[in-house]
Amino acid sequence: MKNIYLVAALVVSVFLWSCGKDKKESKAPKEEVKIKKTPPQIKEYGFLLNDYEVVRDTIRLGDSFGGIMDANGVTRGEVFRISEKVKDTFNPARIVAGKPYTILKSKDTSATVKAFIYENDRINYTVVDLADSIRAYRAKKPVTIKRKVASGVITSSLSGAMDNEGLSILLADKIADIYRWKIDFFKIQKGDQFKLIYNEKYINDTVYAGVENIEAAVLTHYKNPYYAFEFGKDSVSGFAKYYDEEANSLQSFFLKAPLKFSRISSRYTKRRFHPVQKRWKAHKGTDYAAPTGTPIWSTADGVVIKSSYTRGNGNYVKVRHNDKYTTQYLHMSKRNAKVGQRVKQGDVIGYVGSTGLATGPHVCYRFWVHGRQVDPYKQNLPSSEPLKEELKPDYFLHIEDLRKQLEEIPFKKLPPKIL
Structure with a gap:
């Protein structure tokens, strides 16, 4: 009987010991499993950028398409072949300083150029795709x-x-x-x-x-x-x-002024003290002061009947709009219209300057009705x-x-x- 109690006690002791061991083991800290985060997918220009080594830069003065590609591991012979293939869509000779570009390269040790992306403006861009075959296409953001x-x-x-x-x-x-x-x-x-x-x-x-x-x-x-x-x-x-x-x-039919955003420095008048000739005389025009190089517009459709230079007018252009109206634009730094040329309202026919009898950059705008010079701001224009x-x-x-x-x-x- 004693032996039976002894065996029972031994079994209970082993059971209690194993339970305690399990409890201790359960209290032991569990090993953390680290989950590798997948980087966010970045898609731009129609490419998944995660798949490439991305090089971003801006065209600088003196840069050429060939020079940029050469610096990124493309041989001169390959550059010539690319240029010939894509010239109808992308002219490598006309890249402009200040424009951003992006180059996509393979991520392997060869770092092969797969695409060249040129930003024409903030929305439009041109892709030179070299991945499978050479091609170029235009797209928009x-x-x-x-x-x-x-x-x-x-x-x-x-x-x-x-x-x-x-x-x-x-x-x-x-x-x-x-x-x-x-x-x-x-x-x-x-x-x-x-x-x-x-x-x-x-x-x-x-x-x-x-x-x-x-x-x-x-x-x-x-x-x-x-x-x-x-x-x-x-x-x-x-x-x-x-x-x-x-x-x-x-x-x-006529614009209110022949240029944008400036000031009137002198109006049409029959008596004004001329700042260069130092005498009183009629001023049959309206002077618009503006920085040199400001575009001058034709104020209406017409035909250029004069584009010349005189000592008084400097560089000037004269436009006949119909049998009734003619306008003239004086003191240009440069003329941008030829005799016989048809111009539309708003076309740039020259640029503000101070040629001829002028003390500073401006355009003198003159207006004729049936051959008589008048103040355009007093006319009931069509x-x-x-x-x-x-x-x-x-x-x-x-x-x-x-x-x-x-x-x-x-x-x-x-x-x-x-x-």
Whole structure:
């Protein structure tokens, strides 16, 4: 009997010991299993960049396509073969300093160049693909269009008002293009106001890439509202056309000025003291002061009848628009039009300078009506072709909501201290 109790006690002891051992082992820290994180996939230009060694740089003065490729292990003979294959899509001789480029190389020890990507601008790029066979193609970065509204008030200039509101200076250029037939921006007034509905472009939804278009705008000038609504495109130029709230075209036969953003230094007058000749005489033109090299536009369609140089006029161009109107542009640093050349409204016919009898860089703009020199700002000049009658119902329907949206945007006012 004693033996039976002894065996039972021994079994219980072994059982209790093994349980305690299991508990101790269970309390021992477990070994951590490290999970290798997969790097995020980076896709750009249509390539998965994770698969390549990526070289990014910018074209510098003196750089050549051959030199760049040679520095990345491509032989001169191979560069010549690539250039011949892709020249219809990508001209290696025309790479421009300041443009970014990306080279994709294999990740093995050979580091073979698989692609050369050249950024033509912020959106468009050209790929020279060398992976399987040599080819080149153009593509665009993904662009998102974002609709926005804005308002502002003029304190000194349109561009200054944009800056005050934290808006892109590109908007000022767009507005000036829309209203250049209706508003003389050299006479812009402190207190003039604007409201806009417009669209901006963003690359990959985040990087600003410029203004897409202005859908609608209203600009108050001398307390008069000037509306502009985008509707259709010009059949020749492809540019957007704008009309006011009554379907009148904002485009006019003549531009209000022959250049962009400057100041009038001297107006048309029958008596002015000439700063060079030092005597009183008539000044039958309007002087626009601007930096040397500023482009000068033809203010209307026409034919160049003179492109020459004289001691008084300096370099000048004269354009006949029809049997009634002729314009002339004086003191150019360089002429950009030849006699007999047909020019369109807005074409660059020369550049601001100070040739001839001039004390500083400017363009003297002269205007003839039936052969008599007049002040263009006192003429009732013709407008361009109006919107066709059959399109007006669609137009008024189109602008109905846009006008309501404009009305909902509050006008900005001058701060009391500036009044």
